[in-house]
Structures are given as structure tokens and as C-alpha cells.
């Protein structure tokens with residue numbers, strides 16, 4: 261692989277963010293920043309796939325053909341009495357959000373996927389931009405305050421993050437240069 265043409269930050273590490281990250285990686289050094297600090301999970305609904313999804317998975321370099329989901333060959337329409345009224349061939353693959361997310365997540369290098377980072381601002385600087393994130397630690401410590409298991413030190417630390425202003429002051433700044 262030739263040297264990256266520059267660096268790219270992708271904000272949001274769900275399906276679109278992972279696709280963007282994988283495609284950008286063909287030319288750039290990419291990091292994905294996701295505000296959720298736990299692995300994302302599906303909402304229980306299935307995903308009906310389209311040709312474009314296969315093209316995007318191919319472009320992202322994912323071997324998806326074996327195991328994306330269930331092949332459906334036909335569409336059938338029934339009337340209110342349950343009588344079959346119409347049937348025609350219509351090949352599609354039915355999958356699940358989690359299946360798709362897992363495929364993308366496994367294809368993207370874990371070291372460059374950063375959970376618990378919520379973007380709050382992007383600032384232009386000479387020669388690049390700086391992205392500002394709230395770090396999840398502030399939220400975790402805030403939650404600690406409510407916990408009966410928190411130590412005195414953790415409670416004292418958590419107290420620093422009680423107001424929104426305090427949380428915003430505890431943001432981490434990551435800078436990258438556009439080349």
C-alpha cells in the first residue's frame with residue numbers, strides 16, 4: 261500500500277461511519293470517533309439489502325457473499341382471506357443490522373476506532389483542523405456519583421463533572437493536519 265495522502269477523521273461509528281472509514285482508508289490514514297462508549301447494537305429489526313450494499317461491501321474489501329443473510333427468491337401477496345393473489349420472482353438477501361455492523365467493525369482496525377468520544381467542535385487551524393471531543397471518562401465519573409460502589413476518591417472526582425460547563429471544560433482536543 262502506498263503512503264496515505266493525508267489523515268481523515270470520521271465522526272460516528274455506526275454503519276455509515278464504518279463504510280466511510282473503510283472506503284477512505286484506501287487513500288487516507290483514518291480514525292473513527294463514536295460517542296457511544298459501548299459496542300453499538302441493533303434494534304431487532306431486519307435489513308432488506310439492495311444491490312448498492314453489495315457494491316459498497318465489495319468496495320470496502322469485505323468478503324460478504326457467504327453469510328450476509330437469508331436469500332429470498334420470490335414475493336407473494338395474499339388477500340384478507342389468505343388466498344395467494346400474486347407471486348413473482350424477486351431475489352433479495354435479508355440480513356440484520358448486527359450482522360452488517362459486525363462485518364464492518366471487524367474489517368476496520370480496532371486501534372483506529374475510538375468509542376466514548378463525542379465531537380463537540382471542529383476548529384480550522386493553519387494547515388489543518390482540530391476536532392474537540394467530550395471524553396467518555398467525564399460521563400463515567402458523573403455516573404459514578406450515583407453508584408453506591410464508588411470510592412470516596414471516585415466521588416470527589418465525579419463531583420468535578422456535575423455541571424455541563426465542567427464537562428465541556430474536560431474535553432480532549434485531537435488535532436490533525438490536512439496535507
Ligand SMILES: Cc1cc2nc3c(=O)[nH]c(=O)nc-3n(C[C@H](O)[C@H](O)[C@H](O)COP(=O)(O)OP(=O)(O)OC[C@H]3O[C@@H](n4cnc5c(N)ncnc54)[C@H](O)[C@@H]3O)c2cc1C
Pocket residue numbers: 271272273274275276277293294295296300303305306307308309357377378379380
Ligand atoms: C427499526 C429500523 C429498521 C430499519 N430497517 C432498514 C432496512 O430494512 N433496510 C435499510 O437499508 N435500512 C434500514 N434501517 C435503517 C438503518 O438501520 C439505518 O439507516 C442505519 O443504521 C443508519 O446508519 P448511520 O450510520 O447512517 O446512522 P446511525 O446508525 O444513526 O449512526 C450515527 C452514529 O453517529 C454517532 N454520533 C452522532 N453524533 C456524534 C458526535 N457528535 N460525536 C461522535 N459520534 C456521534 C451516533 O452515536 C451513532 O452511532 C432501519 C432502521 C431502523 C431503526
